[in-house]
Amino acid sequence: MVQDSIKCPKCGETIKLSQAISGDIEREISKRYEEMAIGREKELREKLKREMRDGMMSEIKDLRSQIEEKAKLLDEAGRQELDLRKRQRELEERERSMRLEMERVLDSERRKIAEKVSVDLEESHRLKDAQKEKQLADMRRQIEDLKRRSEQGSQKMQGEILELELEEALRKEFPFDAIDPIAPGTKGGDILQTVKTQSGRDCGKILWETKRTKNWSDSWIQKLKNDQRDVKADMAVLVSEALPEGLRQFREISGVWVTDISSALSLSLALRVVLNQVARERALQCGKKEKAEMIYDYLTGTEFKNRIEGIVEAFKLMKEDLDTERRSMERVWSKREKQIQQVILNIAGMHGDLEGLAGPSLPAVRSLELPESSG
Numbered sequence: 334m335v336q337d338s339i340k341c342p343k344c345g346e347t348i349k350l351s352q353a354i355s356g357d358i359e360r361e362i363s364k365r366y367e368e369m370a371i372g373r374e375k376e377l378r379e380k381l382k383r384e385m386r387d388g389m390m391s392e393i394k395d396l397r398s399q400i401e402e403k404a405k406l407l408d409e410a411g412r413q414e415l416d417l418r419k420r421q422r423e424l425e426e427r428e429r430s431m432r433l434e435m436e437r438v439l440d441s442e443r444r445k446i447a448e449k450v451s452v453d454l455e456e457s458h459r460l461k462d463a464q465k466e467k468q469l470a471d472m473r474r475q476i477e478d479l480k481r482r483s484e485q486g487s488q489k490m491q492g493e494i495l496e497l498e499l500e501e502a503l504r505k506e507f508p509f510d511a512i513d514p515i516a517p518g519t520k521g522g523d524i525l526q527t528v529k530t531q532s533g534r535d536c537g538k539i540l541w542e543t544k545r546t547k548n549w550s551d552s553w554i555q556k557l558k559n560d561q562r563d564v565k566a567d568m569a570v571l572v573s574e575a576l577p578e579g580l581r582q583f584r585e586i587s588g589v590w591v592t593d594i595s596s597a598l599s600l601s602l603a604l605r606v607v608l609n610q611v612a613r614e615r616a617l618q619c620g621k622k623e624k625a626e627m628i629y630d631y632l633t634g635t636e637f638k639n640r641i642e643g644i645v646e647a648f649k650l651m652k653e654d655l656d657t658e659r660r661s662m663e664r665v666w667s668k669r670e671k672q673i674q675q676v677i678l679n680i681a682g683m684h685g686d687l688e689g690l691a692g693p694s695l696p697a698v699r700s701l702e703l704p705e706s707s708g
Contacts, residue, residue: 396680407669407673453475499541499543499572500514502597509533513525522541524543525541536609537612538568539568545574554586554587570591570604571592573594583596602645603641604641615628
């Protein structure tokens with residue numbers, strides 16, 4: 334017969350065998366459930382930690398990419414600022430040199446006039462009293478003559494300064510071209526520019542004449558055309574402070590380009606481009622009369638004039654944009670630098686918060702750490 338009860342060794346109470354087995358099973362199930370719960374909790378913690386680590390790595394990578402992009406923009410802005418400041422210093426230095434040279438020339442002319450007037454006055458005091466009235470009249474005529482000579486000398490000096498400025502600008506802008514000044518008193522204008530390619534091939538010649546007077550003279554056109562024929566130049570340009578009535582900036586008049594001082598360099602860029610194109614076409618179609626006639630028609634036609642005007646206007650707009658950009662960029666740079674500094678501070682603070690939460694498991698960001706001590 335199977336025993337269906339047992340006696341408790343501690344209390345001596347009789348316990349049914351089915352009840353004892355049921356209690357053991359419940360304890361075993363409870364133990365296993367507790368172990369499964371602990372394992373599940375551990376698995377969930379690991380999964381949550383991995384998800385947090387992956388999310389933080391992705392966010393840090395994105396932030397690092399933003400920082401690198403901001404740094405590139407800041408470097409580019411710095412290079413642009415250095416370039417603009419360099420150009421500004423060059424312009425200021427050139428302006429100071431020109432003013433200094435003008436003051437020297439003016440002082441020299443004043444001293445010469447003062448010395449001559451002083452000599453004339455001393456000489457007049459030695460004349461007899463009977464000739465005083467006549468001497469006074471002679472002195473008045475001499476003073477008027479000196480004034481006229483001074484004005485003529487000033488105009489001549491201004492014209493020479495304009496010629497030197499144009500010569501220097503052409504040399505600086507076109508280092509491959511031959512810029513040859515024409516000696517004063519010699520026929521042939523003021524400057525002869527031989528347009529060349531980088532390989533040294535001649536593309537044509539431009540004859541420059543400068544005028545710095547108050548009034549315009551139509552006779553300048555014919556004189557420059559005669560000089561153009563004498564030096565066998567392809568084009569002739571008259572740079573004048575005074576322009577014909579109704580003319581602004583530049584225009585072709587009777588085969589001669591007339592321009593104001595500020596548009597001279599822009600016009601030279603356009604003419605040089607055309608001479609290069611014509612020379613290239615001439616080299617490709619050498620000996621063909623039809624092509625030569627087409628080129629001549631193009632140079633003397635409206636299309637060529639419109640292209641020149643378009644090129645010069647584009648250069649003037651580029652210069653205006655550069656001046657505007659130079660004034661505005663300083664304000665933009667200062668604002669952008671503050672924004673970048675704020676982003677870096679926020680990123681460093683956020684990384685510190687995450688490191689406090691995640692502990693050593695958070696990957697280190699080298700750019701946000703303190704530099705290691707050399708000792």
